[in-house]
Amino acid sequence: MKTKMTISFSGILMMLALISCSSEDKKNDTVGKPASASKKAEMNMVVGIARIEPEKGLLNIYANANGRISKIVAAENQSVSKGSDLALLDNQTDNALLAIEQSKAPAQNAAILSATQNAKAVLSDLQKAQKDEALNEQLFKARAITEQALNDSKSKVTRLQYDYQKLIADIAQQKSKVQEIDANIKYRKAILSDRQIKSAYPGRVLQWDVHDGDYVTPGQKLGQYAPDGPLIAVTEVDELFSDKVAKGMRAEIYSQMNGQKTGSGTVVFIAGFLKKKSLFSDENTVEDRRVREVKVLLNTGAKVNINNKVDCKIYLK
Incomplete structure (x- = not known):
């Protein structure tokens, strides 16, 4: 009976020892790991x-008008200043039309100057005729001149007034033509400006998608530009x-x-x-x-x- 009790007690001691070792191993494993290992690593x-x-940004170079490229002025990788030419479209016809409009301006201005001088002369004659008419009115009342002489002076004033008003109207018309010529000149210059492709900022041309002689249309991408x-x-x-x-x-x-x-x-x-x-x-x-x-x-x-x-x-x- 004593032998059986001894064996059972020994078995219990062995079981307790195994449990103790297992708990110690788990404890040691936990102590060996850093505190943050159980948490998800933070992203930095x-x-x-x-x-x-x-x-x-990268800027595209676009055509503003129809025509053939007469010259690519700025080569690829070339640095350019603001407002400098990048490429030119053929502009011979537009230059000719601009020259025609510009040639009209001097003749029109000369016509205005001549009409203005004539108007001044007529105005001077009119003012003198009006004085003569006033004098003749007094002379007629004094019976110093005939009624025909008085009527002639009045007719002269009427004629000169008509001539003066006509010259003033002609001058206004001539000035209107000058304004029309100026508008046409500005229009032709604007068309020519559209045929000059210029840089908006200082920068560098990166690439061209076209070559000299190519025909282009408005809005067509011609190349790329880096400010x-x-x-x-x-x-x-x-x-x-x-x-x-x-x-x-x-x-x-x-x-x-x-x-x-x-x-x-x-x-x-x-x-x-x-x-x-x-x-x-x-x-x-x-x-x-x-x-x-x-x-x-x-x-x-x-x-x-x-x-x-x-x-x-x-x-x-």
């Missing part, structure tokens, strides 16, 4: 593909993380060729709406994801070229 950045653009100024990286942030990005956050860009950092900057623009993925998305993907456009103003010294595709990291903290 978002990464996306970005395209490098001028801050003012001078700071560069931006335009990227897209997935809708899952778009609310985490804010203006003023620090960003860095990296080359897709070798992974090296090529610049840094600050978030300056966040679109107020979501849109479909743009050219940054994989053409083969069928996933319907929404993104928010974000623009990063790059610091001076960034080693990038316009239209480069780069990796963009935006630091959330």
